[in-house]
Amino acid sequence: MEFVIKISQFLLSLSLLIVLHELGHFIPAKLFKTKVEKFYLFFDVKFSLFKKKIGETVYGIGWLPLGGYVKIAGMIDESMDKEQMAQPPQPWEFRSKPAWQRLIIMLGGVTVNFILAYVIYVAVSFAYGDSVVNxxxxxxxxxxxxxxxxxxxxxxxxxxxxxxxxxxxxxxxxxxxxxxxxxxxxxxxxxxxxxxxxxxxxxxxxxxxxxxxxxYRVPFMVAEIADTSANKANNIKVGDIITSVNGKELKYFDQLDEVVGETKNTLVTAEIIREDKRLTTELKVDKDGKFGLRPYKIHPKFEELGYYEVTRKSYTFGESFGAGWRKFTKTISNYGDQLAAIFNPKTGAYKGLGGFKAIYDQFSSVWSWPYFWGLTAFLSIMLAILNLLPIPALDGGHVMFLLYEMVSGRKPSEKFLEQAQIVGFFILIALVLFANGNDIFKAITN
CATH class of the missing domain: 2.30.42 (Pdz3 Domain)
Structure with missing residues (x-):
């Protein structure tokens, strides 16, 4: 069940971000009367899960969930459609449009991602407010x-x-x-x-x-009883709080090893709190000195019991715009710091670079809309900033060449753009392999 919840959130968030990012390219392209040949969620290598042509555009869903794309006529992109580029430019093609229009089309995706993140922060601030632990x-x-x-x-x-x-x-x-x-x-x-x-x-x-x-230092509240636990059939339930073992107080879960000590493969007497009542029961300690019980790391009951205090603040509709802006700018600044650390070899932060599994792991195992939307807003900012990197295969690479054209008055040759696109593509593949390789390495070694 935990996997279903996490993968559902992961795919929903990813799909939303990709579709809106590509829509950011699609809308200005259509406004400037540029032909859009394809609009795809995920990549359709060899075949599509779904496709339908409406007007001049084929809309579809690919089978490879590594992103999405819009194929704009007359644009050198990852499709590397040299046959089309060999033909004389047509007025509906990207390459025939003024540089300023092409710039707006290329910046449309990241612009939508930034706007989406801000809107989410505003909406979450208004709907849920803020909850912080002092x-x-x-x-x-x-x-x-x-x-x-x-x-x-x-x-x-x-x-x-x-x-x-x-x-x-x-x-x-x-x-x-x-x-x-x-x-x-x-x-x-x-x-x-x-x-x-x-x-x-x-x-x-x-x-x-x-x-x-x-x-947080929190009590030992049972969140899950493993099927393999020796205490599966004992008098212990989800939500029980273990307060002592063999007469030794267990105020915090982190004291468990100290309290249990060398007791292994034996029965111990445990005091528990169940629905505000104190009970005594016997629990089996396994050969590793564990109960086979997974504890809660966070639970509303912990605040009630005085383990920490949560300060809550609500916002009016008008106030939520300011609160959303502060979260938006703070997230951009924080992610900028992360990128700076990653690109500085001395920090070793690049070792923490992760791929799709790392993103998947960030989603909660229980469905929480405030957490889901907060993480989606962060991922939207991450997608926008990464797309602005001056790598030819990314939006930032196209923007770099367009700015050169607008400043110098000279358009880079199509041959140069094709070669730059190939180089950028290999850089991206290397980064993707490195990031996802990090995920695999950590899964194997940890």
């Missing part, structure tokens, strides 16, 4: 389970005070500032400690296989 409400700090963080000097119980001297107020501020982090100041007990991070900290995080940073 770091000061985490009474006993964070759970540090990532080996990279531990090796850097962080410990469970640390409270994050600042990153690069930027105060951390809300939990979400950590993710926004970690990309450029050089030092992190934490409060440990009564002491304040500043930890200097290695230059390749991001690379180390990517190589560790554990993307979790500072996690």
């Amino acid at each position: 770091v000061n409400s985490l009474k006993d700090g964070y759970w540090v389970a990532n080996e990279t963080l531990e090796e850097a000097g962080f410990k469970t119980g640390d409270k994050v005070v600042s990153i690069n001297d930027i105060p951390i107020i809300n939990d979400s501020d950590i993710g926004l500032n970690i990309i450029k982090a050089e030092k992190i100041t934490v409060k440990r007990g009564e002491d304040t400690k500043t930890i200097d991070l290695p230059e390749d900290f991001l690379g180390q995080l990517s190589s560790s296989g554990n993307r979790d940073l500072f996690e």
Whole structure:
């Protein structure tokens, strides 16, 4: 069921972004009376899952979900239709249009992606408002389970005070500032400690296989009982909170190993809270010192129990435009920082570059519309920025040559554009192989 939910969100988000991006090219092309031969969701290598010709355009769905495209007559693109380009230019072709019209057509896709992201942020702000966890409400700090963080000097119980001297107020501020982090100041007990991070900290995080940073310290609330669990038939249910084992208090899930200790392949006495009632039951500890129970990492009950405080803010229709703009600009800035880190070999951030699996993994295993739309808005910005990179096979490459033409007054030859398109195509293939290869490597090694 978890797979069905995640893959449904992944395909819905991807399809929406691709169709609207290509629509951004399609609409100005039609407005400037340019012939659009194909409009496709996904790639139709050899055959299509569906296609129908309406007017002069064939609309279809391909079988290869690596993107989509519009084929505009008289344009050198990934189709490399040399036969058409060998014919005399026709007035309805892309190459016959003024440079400014061609520029608008090429920028249409990324423009729609940026607009879509902003509209989503406005709508989500108005419909759901904002919910943030204030770091000061985490009474006993964070759970540090990532080996990279531990090796850097962080410990469970640390409270994050600042990153690069930027105060951390809300939990979400950590993710926004970690990309450029050089030092992190934490409060440990009564002491304040500043930890200097290695230059390749991001690379180390990517190589560790554990993307979790500072996690909430929450109780052991049962989210799932594995079919192979020795406790499948015992008196334990989803939603139960285990509060002690053999008389030892278990306030946080991260204390489990310490509380269970060396107890293995034995029965232990556990106190649990079920629907606000305290019960005692026996649980089996397996050979690895585990119960075979998956805990919740986040649950509305945790706020009720006082483990952290959630601050909620709602927006009027008018206020949502400002709130959406702040999220929009902050996301663009943050993603720009990510790209800068990736292209800087010293940071090692390129090791974290992922493909379709990495994107799929970002979707929630439970359907949450606020999370879905927030992630879709981020992916829309990501798609727009990546398409603006000056690589010939991308929109940014076409824009680069068009700007050259408009400034110099000279149009690059079609032969040059064809060769540039081939080079750009191979660069893209190399990037796709590298990113998806990273996904495969991590799946094998972790």
